[in-house]
Amino acid sequence: MAGIYLHIPFCKQRCSYCNFHFTTNLNKSYELIEAMIKELVLKSKLFQTETISTIYLGGGTPSILNRLLIEKLVNTIYNNYTIETQKLEFTLEANPEDLIEDNLKFWKQIGINRLSIGVQSMHPETLQWFNRCHTVKQANLGIEKSTQYFDNFNLDLIYGIPIQHHNQLITTTQQILNFKPTHISSYCLTIESKTHLKHVLKQNPQLIPTEQFQIEQYNIVRTLLGQQGYMHYEVSNFSLNCFESKHNSAYWLGKPYLGIGPSAHSYIYPNRFWNISHNQKYIADINQNKSYYQKETLNTHQQFNEYIMFALRTKRGGSFDFIEQHFSKTLAEETLQKLSKLDPNDISIESDYFRLTPQGWLLSDAIASDLFKV
Ligand code: SF4
Structure with a gap:
């Protein structure tokens, strides 16, 4: 059992709290995906005796990627790796505004069988404060449409947000539960360095959430989800029976996985590898056969x-x-x-x-x- 993670480092705009590796400039997307295809082929040698049981297209925002480029990546995986076709969990992270009929049909057709949707909140002011691309209406329409194509889907939720009070968190959680997702990831807001949110809270320290506020919100989410039969199987993850994320569970079990793309991490016992977090350098290094990653052997x-x-x-x-x-x-x-x-x-x-x-x-x-x- 092994997994492949593909990091698609592009987003439409910068969410205020996010410090992931991505760019909002899509000009080099073709060159970058070509480099990822080369990396997939190179790394296939490391997985000659492994069977792939999970594929995860994450980022960034893979749902904004041109369909042709997604198809090229997927075909490269199918052509170079042994896939556990019957039991494969193939997840794509998508933002609500991209959940349109043509995309959903296409993703399904290329073998994706699980969506992870970045909802984060159903409170309009919070979505604006976070500089998310979508509105509550888009989230509702997009999730509704997705359920016609995918019965296995995760909804992401953030709690501990200073401007989303307890009753608004309750409403958000209930609205999310109305869609009966098979999985819910619920993260406590963290204030990362070099983010716009960090800057805002520096100017407005009275907004910095207290630990007590975050604990209360953790308990609100946990209670509401528990009442609807969701199993709390990891600090930030809940699922209906048998719908735990196989891909993330493999990380926690120390199973081998390959991370493809800038900033992606890989683990093959006892070594950990991490790719350079710079799109241009990643493309150049792969094309010039230079080293594009660092490696550490765990003691x-x-x-x-x-x-x-x-x-x-x-x-x-x-x-x-x-x-x-x-x-x-x-x-x-x-x-x-x-x-x-x-x-x-x-x-x-x-x-x-x-x-x-x-x-x-x-x-x-x-x-x-x-x-x-x-
Ligand atoms: S869409 Fe996701 S990866 Fe992109 S900026 Fe927002 S939170 Fe970060």
Whole structure:
């Protein structure tokens, strides 16, 4: 089981909170996709014995990409990799304004079977404040139209937004639930450096959301989704039965994946690779057969830290046996000792397994850093 992630670094405009790698200039999209095609072919050698069970077209905004270019990328994957056709999860990230009939038909026809739609909010002022391209009306029409073509789809939601108060978050969540998505990703707003949002909050510090406000909003979302039967299976992810994101779950399970495109990361045990985050340089380096990525071999401590970080973020949790077998008995004992000191409301320890509770997930970063080996 292995995955491929394709990073399409183009967006129509810059959302105020976003620090992903992308450009709003699409002039070089043809050259960039040609370079990604070369990278796909080059990297196929690394995956000769692997079967691809997930493909994820993310970004940026892949839904703005010219159909011919998407088709070229997809054909390159089909022609150079072994695909688990019966069980393939093939996701495309789309923004609501791109969910028009012709696009939906085309995406379905090329094999995409899951959409991840960036709704973020159903509160008009929040969408404007975020500088999103779409309106609430477009989100409603686009999602409605998508359901005619895709029965497996994720809706993204952001909470902890200072201008979206509790009752507006409740309305947003209920409106999202009305579409009965199979999956909901719900992220707490983070204030990233070098974003417009960071600048706005520097000028208006009274708007900086408090931790208490964000915890209350986390609980609102979790409660509303839980009442509708959504399983909270990772800090930021909820799904109906059997609709967990296979692609993201593979990251958390340490399965191999290839990241294609500028800024994309790859992992093939025990190595991690990350591509250059610069479109022009990426294109030039690939075309001139120069190195376009950096590589790091994870040492045992780094592997343990990764295991802990992912184990603490998921409902699946971690296993003391696994730690003993893959690392050492001492490390397994030390981990048990540290976890046993936590508040039982934050963690459950059952025989070989440990799992943070949804309340404990709020502390997962602090707990993880206490367990990390350096
Ligand atoms: S559309 Fe997505 S990737 Fe593009 S700027 Fe907005 S949040 Fe960032």
